[in-house]
Amino acid sequence: xxxxxxxxxxxxxxxxxxxxxxxxxxxxxxxxxxxxxxxxxxxxxxxxxxxxxxxxxxxxxxxxxxxxxxxxxxxxxxxxxxxxxxxxxxxxxxxxxxxxxxxxxxxxxxxxxxxxxxxxxxxxxxxxxxxxxxxxxxxxxxxxxxxxxxxxxxxxxxxxxxxxxxxxxxxxxxxxxxxxxxxxxxxxxxxxxxxxxxxxxxxxxxxxxxxxxxxxxxxxxxxxxxxxxxxxxxxxxxxxxxxxxxxxxxxxxxxxxxxxxxxxxxxxxxxxxxxxxxxxxxxxxxxxxxxxxxxxxxxxxxxxxxxx
Amino acid sequence: xxxxxxxxxxxxxxxxxxxxxxxxxxxxxxxxxxxxxxxxxxxxxxxxxxxxxxxxxxxxxxxxxxxxxxxxxxxxxxxxxxxxxxxxxxxxxxxxxxxxxxxxxxxxxxxxxxxxxxxxxxxxxxxxxxxxxxxxxxxxxxxxxxxxxxxxxxxxxxxxxxxxxxxxxxxxxxxxxxxxxxxxxxxxxxxxxxxxxxxxxxxxxxxxxxxxxxxxxxxxxxxxxxxxxxxxxxxxxxxxxxxxxxxxxxxxxxxxxxxxxxxxxxxxxxxxxxxxxxxxxxxxxxxxxxxxxxxxxxxxxxxxxxxxxxxxxxxxxxxxxxxxxxxxxxxxxxxxxxxxxxxxxxxxxxxxxxxxxxx
Amino acid sequence: xxxxxxxxxxxxxxxxxxxxxxxxxxxxxxxxxxxxxxxxxxxxxxxxxxxxxxxxxxxxxxxxxxxxxxxxxxxxxxxxxxxxxxxxxxxxxxxxxxxxxxxxxxxxxxxxxxxxxxxxxxxxxxxxxxxxxxxxxxxxxxxxxxxxxxxxxxxxxxxxxxxxxxxxxxxxxxxxxxxxxxxxxxxxxxxxxxxxxxxxxxxxxxxxxxxxxxxxxxxxxxxxxxxxxxxxxxxxxxxxxxxxxxxxxxxxxxxxxxxxxxxxxxxxx
Numbered sequence: 001x002x003x004x005x006x007x008x009x010x011x012x013x014x015x016x017x018x019x020x021x022x023x024x025x026x027x028x029x030x031x032x033x034x035x036x037x038x039x040x041x042x043x044x045x046x047x048x049x050x051x052x053x054x055x056x057x058x059x060x061x062x063x064x065x066x067x068x069x070x071x072x073x074x075x076x077x078x079x080x081x082x083x084x085x086x087x088x089x090x091x092x093x094x095x096x097x098x099x100x101x102x103x104x105x106x107x108x109x110x111x112x113x114x115x116x117x118x119x120x121x122x123x124x125x126x127x128x129x130x131x132x133x134x135x136x137x138x139x140x141x142x143x144x145x146x147x148x149x150x151x152x153x154x155x156x157x158x159x160x161x162x163x164x165x166x167x168x169x170x171x172x173x174x175x176x177x178x179x180x181x182x183x184x185x186x187x188x189x190x191x192x193x194x195x196x197x198x199x200x201x202x203x204x205x206x207x208x209x210x211x212x213x214x215x216x217x218x219x220x221x222x223x224x225x226x227x228x229x230x231x232x233x234x235x236x237x238x239x240x241x242x243x244x245x246x247x248x249x250x251x252x253x254x255x256x257x258x259x260x261x262x263x264x265x266x267x268x269x270x271x272x273x274x275x276x277x278x279x280x281x282x283x284x285x286x287x288x289x290x291x292x293x294x295x296x297x298x299x300x301x302x303x304x305x306x307x308x
Numbered sequence: 309x310x311x312x313x314x315x316x317x318x319x320x321x322x323x324x325x326x327x328x329x330x331x332x333x334x335x336x337x338x339x340x341x342x343x344x345x346x347x348x349x350x351x352x353x354x355x356x357x358x359x360x361x362x363x364x365x366x367x368x369x370x371x372x373x374x375x376x377x378x379x380x381x382x383x384x385x386x387x388x389x390x391x392x393x394x395x396x397x398x399x400x401x402x403x404x405x406x407x408x409x410x411x412x413x414x415x416x417x418x419x420x421x422x423x424x425x426x427x428x429x430x431x432x433x434x435x436x437x438x439x440x441x442x443x444x445x446x447x448x449x450x451x452x453x454x455x456x457x458x459x460x461x462x463x464x465x466x467x468x469x470x471x472x473x474x475x476x477x478x479x480x481x482x483x484x485x486x487x488x489x490x491x492x493x494x495x496x497x498x499x500x501x502x503x504x505x506x507x508x509x510x511x512x513x514x515x516x517x518x519x520x521x522x523x524x525x526x527x528x529x530x531x532x533x534x535x536x537x538x539x540x541x542x543x544x545x546x547x548x549x550x551x552x553x554x555x556x557x558x559x560x561x562x563x564x565x566x567x568x569x570x571x572x573x574x575x576x577x578x579x580x581x582x583x584x585x586x587x588x589x590x591x592x593x594x595x596x597x598x599x600x601x602x603x604x605x606x607x608x609x610x611x612x613x614x615x616x617x618x619x620x621x622x623x624x625x626x627x628x629x630x631x632x633x634x635x636x637x638x639x640x641x642x643x644x645x646x647x648x649x650x651x652x653x654x655x656x657x658x659x660x661x662x663x664x665x666x667x
Numbered sequence: 668x669x670x671x672x673x674x675x676x677x678x679x680x681x682x683x684x685x686x687x688x689x690x691x692x693x694x695x696x697x698x699x700x701x702x703x704x705x706x707x708x709x710x711x712x713x714x715x716x717x718x719x720x721x722x723x724x725x726x727x728x729x730x731x732x733x734x735x736x737x738x739x740x741x742x743x744x745x746x747x748x749x750x751x752x753x754x755x756x757x758x759x760x761x762x763x764x765x766x767x768x769x770x771x772x773x774x775x776x777x778x779x780x781x782x783x784x785x786x787x788x789x790x791x792x793x794x795x796x797x798x799x800x801x802x803x804x805x806x807x808x809x810x811x812x813x814x815x816x817x818x819x820x821x822x823x824x825x826x827x828x829x830x831x832x833x834x835x836x837x838x839x840x841x842x843x844x845x846x847x848x849x850x851x852x853x854x855x856x857x858x859x860x861x862x863x864x865x866x867x868x869x870x871x872x873x874x875x876x877x878x879x880x881x882x883x884x885x886x887x888x889x890x891x892x893x894x895x896x897x898x899x900x901x902x903x904x905x906x907x908x909x910x911x912x913x914x915x916x917x918x919x920x921x922x923x924x925x926x927x928x929x930x931x932x933x934x935x936x
Binding site for chain 3: 031032034035037038039041042044045046048049050051052053056100103104106107108110111117119120121122123124126127128130132133134135136138139140141142143147148149150181184185238241242244245248249259262263266267278279282285286289290293294297
Binding site: 199201202204205206207208209210211212215219220223224305 | 423425471
């Protein structure tokens with residue numbers, strides 16, 4: 001064939017705003033100029049503060065390098081207890097949220113995708129999951145607090161003393177219940193897409209080959225959903241670990257969990273030498289959450305490999 | 309054009325095939341009637357291709373046979389037994405879907421072995437049998453690959469192996485080639501047919517591609533709007549369409565004005581016999597196949613060539629008649645060589661029967 | 668009538684209904700309790716006084732205004748920061764796409780409680796330049812919103828061929844700002860809408876940083892007032908939650924209606 005191939009389109013850019021030729025993939029310096037504003041912004045408002053925390057964790061009040069902050073964090077009873085409680089809280093609420101939220105996700109996913117129930121539940125979950133612990137704390141106060149709806153109902157119908165039936169809300173158990181309350185919607189939001197990725201053909205194929213509901217879940221849907229479930233579980237864990245607002249609203253005495261310890265260290269100028277200990281606590285928190293989120297990212301990538 | 313369908317008599321191979329009868333199947337979704345009294349009988353070992361446009365109900369029929377969708381009324385008999393109320397996972401039918409049906413969390417071997425796993429076959433036998441099936445479809449080198457590591461064609465082969473591994477009584481294929489490239493489609497088509505004949509299972513093959521249907525089927529059923537228009541051997545479907553829909557849907561047609569009377573139609577200067585079911589009187593539109601139209605250069609004739617398409621061994625020439633109508637003729641390339649656009653030609657028609665419809 | 672699918676499906680439907688009722692009920696209970704709580708009047712009567720009182724409570728109104736204004740600014744700032752940057756990385760420096768993605772998801776690993784510890788010095792600079800208004804929270808709120816906004820915008824950008832559209836625009840003579848404004852943005856509207864709604868919800872619900880930096884946002888005021896007058900606080904909570912729900916639901920419904928319209932158009936071809 002002797003046909004003349006058309007010349008490759010000339011990619012020289014006549015636009016004045018960008019420097020250099022516009023061939024995609026070329027690495028002219030001018031190209032990077034477009035992302036500079038973004039990097040500057042992130043650097044200033046995200047990376048710099050993080051750096052301040054990390055560096056400050058190793059600084060004494062006068063600025064000299066020291067390991068004493070880190071040491072306190074790792075050895076003092078108060079801190080260790082706080083870590084223990086934070087982790088217990090996060091594990092329990094992550095598991096409860098994952099299981100209950102997972103069931104809810106299944107129920108929503110197996111319904112009519114174009115029905116009206118689904119968008120309502122998804123929107124409601126979006127609100128409850130993102131909307132901040134203070135409001136949820138107040139919601140629970142209105143339900144289970146000393147003057148709450150359920151408390152009053154119990155008092156009026158069963159003669160239960162509010163002091164007994166409501167006191168739990170203001171402690172660790174109360175935190176656990178309220179945390180679970182927002183873990184469930186978060187699970188729904190994060191896990192629901194995984195259900196959508198389950199193709200109908202797999203169910204049909206399993207059935208036509210002789211499988212039942214049980215074998216389908218055991219051999220096919222279960223293994224396929226497992227990575228997403230695990231990933232969501234990790235996300236819930238990290239979410240509970242770093243939550244602050246709910247505890248701040250509910251707990252008026254003491255700082256039983258790490259985020260409260262951090263805020264105390266930050267705001268109390270009474271106890272000298274505490275400011276940088278707060279940074280050490282924050283550093284510890286970053287490390288744990290970073291590890292969890294890395295695992296989450298790895299699992300996500302593995303899960304998406306199958307969904308081609 | 310493809311080769312004529314394989315002419316092995318049904319049930320030749322290993323006698324594994326069973327007879328299937330679908331009787332008066334009806335199904336509606338709300339106000340939409342997907343199946344309007346569909347009845348099809350399949351002989352043991354036969355491959356019936358179900359052909360029709362999107363929405364004609366062919367997939368509904370297939371899924372009803374598989375048990376994956378319910379029917380409003382009607383019966384299904386396999387080997388004489390009424391299986392209308394048997395759940396899908398007890399029907400022992402192998403099904404190949406259009407795409408994405410392989411379990412992504414299993415290798416090719418595990419996918420194929422799944423049906424055997426469900427039947428309690430022990431591990432060693434499972435692995436061996438799965439390996440054999442994969443060899444049958446030419447994928448012995450891919451046994452340990454995952455679906456996302458395979459091409460579309462390979463995935464469909466695995467799907468076929470998986471369906472056959474359970475030695476089904478009936479094989480169901482729901483547009484298995486539609487999602488593949490043209491070249492792969494043609495290759496795989498031949499293989500499916502070869503394997504089906506070898507294994508001898510009664511097979512229902514649903515497709516919207518007529519070339520596929522005509523090439524594969526022992527018989528082809530043409531469906532439209534929930535009913536069966538005609539079911540016959542491919543050549544009969546092509547040469548003797550029973551209804552207007554079949555005449556227009558299968559193969560290329562020229563629509564030329566003519567006059568009908570006494571079972572014949574006067575068109576393009578000759579008189580042709582009419583097929584049964586045609587519109588038999590007065591002004592009609594005759595449906596004439598391009599390969600029945602012949603052209604020869606004749607200076608001074610009233611017809612002119614408008615365009616010529618070279619297709620390798622054949623050529624198609626578009627001719628304009630004095631009435632303004634356009635007619636396509638299909639002939640051997642050599643015969644069209646000197647009919648450049650603008651040439652005046654004489655148009656003749658082979659004396660085969662044609663279908664005529666109201667204008 | 669064949670009944671091969673019948674029994675299995677009924678069982679599934681019952682299970683689904685049970686789960687949705689139980690868990691849904693659990694989730695709705697506190698909402699209902701809030702409604703009860705905020706409408707309690709003297710002597711067991713029902714009244715809307717608490718809701719009405721919102722209108723005359725200066726602190727609350729200030730908090731509401733601060734949060735809403737900050738939310739609007741955050742949406743604008745987030746879009747201004749992300750849309751050009753993301754478009755640029757797709758069209759000009761694809762290898763930066765991964766980096767930008769990583770940075771946008773980084774805030775997930777650096778919780779607000781930690782961020783606030785290190786942000787104090789930075790905010791001294793901010794206050795120096797922009798004053799002490801609560802609206803300066805926009806700078807940190809944009810960071811908090813990044814992971815969610817990025818995902819929403821990324822999804823939308825992936826669904827259109829940004830590179831080709833940009834090339835087409837450029838070859839017809841459009842400058843970069845025009846390309847972004849008139850070509851890219853209109854085609855990623857669902858993503859922009861989604862990101863914006865998430866941003867509004869997040870800003871309205873933000874407490875940690877606002878309170879520890881001593882700004883009077885909605886959540887901070889709710890918490891403060893809650894110690895004095897729980898009824899008003901609960902009323903505001905309920906109002907805010909309802910508002911957010913209506914907003915998110917409306918946007919989602921609008922988004923899917925838009926999607927359906929586009930799909931129908933495609934099928935008509």
